[in-house]
Amino acid sequence: MSRRVFLRWLLFIGALLIGASAYFSQKVKKTFLSGSQVDPSTAAADPEPSSTAESTEMPQTGPLLSYFILSDLHVSVGDPQTKSKLRQALDDITHFDSPVDAIIMTGDLTDTGTERDYKELHTIVNEYKLPPVHANMGNHDYYTIWINQDNSWDQKAVPNGKTDALSREQFMKFFGYSKPYNEYKVKNHTMLLLSQEAYVQEKPEVGEGAWYSDDQLAWFKASLKANYVPGRPLFVMTHQPLPVGDTNGATHQLIRAREFRAALKPYKNVFVFCGHRHMDFQNGVAHYVQETFHYFHNSSVGRPLNKAYQQEVKHKSQGLYVQVYADKVVLRGREFSNRTYTAEADWTIELQKANA
Template identity: 75%
Template sequence: MSRRAFIRWLLAIGAALVGLSAFFSQMVKKKFMAEDQPALSSENPEPSQAAAQPSAEPLPTGPLMSYFILSDLHISVGDPLTGKKLRQALDDITHFDGPVDAIMLTGDLTDSGTERDYKELRTIVNEYKLPPVHANMGNHDYYTIWINKANNWDQAAVPNGKSDEVSREQFKKFFGYKTLYNDFTTKGHSILLLSQEAYVQERPEVGEGAWYSDEQLAWFKERVKALYQPGRPLFVMTHQPLPPNGTDGGTHQLIRAIQFRETLKPYKNVFVFCGHRHQDFQNGTPHYVQETFHYFHNASVGRTLNRAYQQEAKNKAQGIYVQVFADKVVVRGREFSNRTFLEEANWSIDLQKAQA
């Protein structure tokens, strides 16, 4: 091969190498650009869309509504300890580290239903700046018929110139009610308060039981239907407890219990609270029973008792704190004498959701 031919051969090899280098460079560039950038399309691209968001808002973390239930105050001028305990409860509530939208008093507000006991109750309540207070009547709120003009117990002289009507009017006047049974709604949640309508002066057969008239039970049925909201709790306050399921009650019980239960049977998320038993939350006595509704027995502010009705619990003053959340109701027993919650009385009830 001549020198000139050899040079032409080298130039041809160089050109080929440069071409191969450019080819591989383009291939590498396309590969990495394809990974870093979206491919172009001759079609008009669809506008970008935001990621789908959940349709339901997250549940609120705080309570939607909260209130206290105080049962069996038994305020008596002759028993200063009852006034002391109520003051402990109200002082705790007014300094409570949490929301309090209302206070429910579920019967036996006074020990004898006399004018002077109501006056003492008024004196104590007026010492505090309180949220709305509502109440129903218990059997002791009819006891004025047992008390004579000297403010002594006088069973032989019953009704001592008084009547069940006098007791009803005293109660209504104290709270500014037109009727004995009422309902209260705050923050979209409702509470119904049923009241004993007669005592032994008018109906000797009822004893210490809670008698409700046809009118009250018709009102109860209508108001439950009107106030009930699917997915939300509805609260009912009584004084006397219910008898065993399937029976009507007698003395110390809610008498027309079969009709009471039938009224609530179609509805979910109903919570019923009663007083009257006075039993200490810490004595092992059951305070919660699940029926078609959730049923709670409160303790007592004025006279908390243990099982044997002894004096071990005489310095205790107990009640219930209720918190309503979007998905549950929390019910907690409170000891007002030392401002603590009780581990033995702590329930969290999930709410059944409304049907779609």
């Protein structure tokens, strides 16, 4: 055998041995590797799950939505304290250590509803870089009829050349609304803001109560139906509180209360907020009542009151901070004067699941 032929024969035998070795190596791996283990030689064939897919599957642990409810600001050119307190609140909110996606003002934005009080409110709000601000009307936002041309209180001359329609127009112009009651959506959650639609110039019988028209109540019922999502909270803002029990309200209350409660009855996880009472979170009065819905009475930014409706502690200024999670809603009373939470106003409401 020549040397050249011998070398070719050795190369052929070597190739056979390498192939056999690889074959038996794969057989051994298939036999002894458990089903939960991955053969490193074939791992690249299975694509790695993307980071996007992983983040989609992981539950969100933080709040889905966070916002403030500010009630009864009572901003007035003639009352420096109300202006100072609103600035305290807005300064706290703009430097807040948690997210704030919106600010909701639930009525009595001004003390007299006059053009000059609205200008004062506009000046203060424009001093801060704020999230979206929305509002409804309270009884004091109709008070311009009590004010004469000299900007003095003149009860004898009511309506002092003014109308309730003028009050509504001033409010709608300030917020850019086409009607006094509105729907606001933020981060897939709905807020329905109901507004008092008449005062004593048009309807003397309502007194300081909140009168809602047939049109507003029809809108309210339709909006509840259209926006309700099982398992998700829905928020309703009023100004005047509901009367106790199955009755309609009168002055200082929501007048068509039976119809309002009946509209809410079919739905779970509805949260209703009112202002008007000005009750200090720390005076022992109940601020949360559970009906077929969760009912909260806010305090006041401009003038918190004690049980006897007195401004006992004039430095206080309070509001509600609301955080919405996938399975609960957390509500905390905020004292703006010293930037702390009030222990007496701290609630966690578990949400009823969609299939419950």
